[in-house]
Amino acid sequence: MKVDKETIEYVANLARLRLSEKEKEKLALDLESIISYVDKLNELDTSKIIPTVHVIPIKNVFRDDEVRDSYPKDKMLMNAPEKEDGCFKVPKVVE
Incomplete structure (x- = not known):
């Protein structure tokens, strides 16, 4: 694929780069080299x-979500240093 000056200027603009003419020429050559290397994949x-998401087979090891009863409120607050109106009481951190 031939990379022209307009393509280089477009990419440079997207990347918010200011390039000199010499830098644009070098970037064009580098991009052509990279694209021709990647184009070799089209020959395969x-x-x-089979399309894969991961290189190695991975499966979800988490348990299934299931609805269960929560702990009783009084048991949860049993070890609380301070409580108020059935809730944990913590120091105020925002004025």
Whole structure:
């Protein structure tokens, strides 16, 4: 793929870069080299390859969510240093 001056200026504008003419020429050559290297992947036959999300097989190891009763409020507040109106009382942190 040939990278032209307009493409370089467009990419530089997106990246908020100010490039000199010499830098634009070097970037064009570098991008052409990168794109031609990546284009080699198009030569591979991937028709029999299953698309994957991860390189190694991973499955969810978390338990299923299930609705259960919560602990009784009085048991939860039993060890609270301070409580007020059935809630934990903590120091005020915002004025």
